[in-house]
Amino acid sequence: MERIAVEEAFVTAEIASEWKKVLASRFVEPGFRMMGESILGDDPGAQAVHSRLLDVGAGRIAQMDEDGIGMAVLSLTSPGVQVFDAITASRLARDANDALAEAVKAFPSRLAGLACVAPQNSAGAARELERAVGLGMKGFLINSHTMGEYLDDMKYWPIFEAAEALDAPLYLHPREPSPALVGPMLDYGLYFAGFGFAVETSLHAMRLIMSGVFDRFPMLRIVLGHMGEGLPFWLQRIDNRYMLQVKLGAVKQLPRLPSAYFREHFVITTSGVMSAPALRLCIDMLGAERIMFAADYPYESVAEGVRFMDTVDITPDQRTSIYATNAKRIFKLD
Ligand code: CA
Numbered sequence: 001m002e003r004i005a006v007e008e009a010f011v012t013a014e015i016a017s018e019w020k021k022v023l024a025s026r027f028v029e030p031g032f033r034m035m036g037e038s039i040l041g042d043d044p045g046a047q048a049v050h051s052r053l054l055d056v057g058a059g060r061i062a063q064m065d066e067d068g069i070g071m072a073v074l075s076l077t078s079p080g081v082q083v084f085d086a087i088t089a090s091r092l093a094r095d096a097n098d099a100l101a102e103a104v105k106a107f108p109s110r111l112a113g114l115a116c117v118a119p120q121n122s123a124g125a126a127r128e129l130e131r132a133v134g135l136g137m138k139g140f141l142i143n144s145h146t147m148g149e150y151l152d153d154m155k156y157w158p159i160f161e162a163a164e165a166l167d168a169p170l171y172l173h174p175r176e177p178s179p180a181l182v183g184p185m186l187d188y189g190l191y192f193a194g195f196g197f198a199v200e201t202s203l204h205a206m207r208l209i210m211s212g213v214f215d216r217f218p219m220l221r222i223v224l225g226h227m228g229e230g231l232p233f234w235l236q237r238i239d240n241r242y243m244l245q246v247k248l249g250a251v252k253q254l255p256r257l258p259s260a261y262f263r264e265h266f267v268i269t270t271s272g273v274m275s276a277p278a279l280r281l282c283i284d285m286l287g288a289e290r291i292m293f294a295a296d297y298p299y300e301s302v303a304e305g306v307r308f309m310d311t312v313d314i315t316p317d318q319r320t321s322i323y324a325t326n327a328k329r330i331f332k333l334d
Pocket of ligand 1: 009173296299
């Protein structure tokens with residue numbers, strides 16, 4: 001069985017050390033402070049994850065062999081460069097893309113890459129995306145908000161213009177919720193991956209839809225992890241209540257229904273969700289051809305993700321699509 005996993009994380013030593021500087025400063029975002037304490041701490045579990053993130057060489061390939069993963073599409077782990085000032089972020093994005101391109105060059109049949117860009121400088125991000133695609137990157141990844149801002153703000157649209165021109169899908173990956181959203185999520189740990197990440201990222205996706213960005217960039221394609229961050233479940237109700245708001249004059253009418261933008265411009269991945277009912281709902285709502293397998297290494301158990309996808313009650317054709325065919329088509333993998 002051919003298995004391609006498309007949301008697989010790495011980090012560079014320099015970015016991890018720059019995160020520690022931000023975490024030690026007075027101006028750290030509340031969500032990132034909580035994240036940093038858990039992922040960059042001295043806990044042996046956190047250290048094991050960290051050393052796996054740093055390895056994009058033989059150790060990573062050996063683990064893929066053990067887990068039965070043929071190809072991993074790698075990306076810089078959350079929150080990437082989005083917590084730095086624009087100059088630092090742009091430099092580190094470039095270095096991360098160079099490091100990733102080298103890793104892919106060493107194992108071209110096993111690894112592919114999604115580029116990192118620094119939205120803090122959107123014109124620079126557009127240029128870096130073009131450079132990174134030239135290095136062989138198959139798309140790019142942004143970890144939701146940047147300093148509390150979302151990509152529906154037109155100042156970020158040069159990034160979409162480049163993405164469309166380069167036919168590069170944007171993986172809109174989660175991170176801890178923006179400062180304006182995170183407050184009531186801090187005390188019970190709800191800011192984290194089980195809930196807050198999906199609230200943050202689904203909000204971001206809905207902001208993109210409602211902003212009209214897909215009318216301006218009709219070829220733009222977005223990838224959402226974690227079974228679409230919950231949105232496939234909500235689509236019918238989102239349309240229904242949107243239509244009421246349009247009727248009341250409370251929101252501007254878009255040329256199409258929100259769900260129509262979602263079905264045309266978004267594809268989703270299974271990362272971190274091992275639930276047969278959730279997968280069946282996504283297949284019902286979107287079709288198996290809009291779903292890709294992702295393991296979310298090293299944060300999730302790849303063995304568990306593979307066991308789920310190998311045995312879940314779907315047709316052999318659906319399994320083949322989700323495991324391999326869709327990723328090859330969407331990311332133009334060779
Ligand atoms: Ca992830």
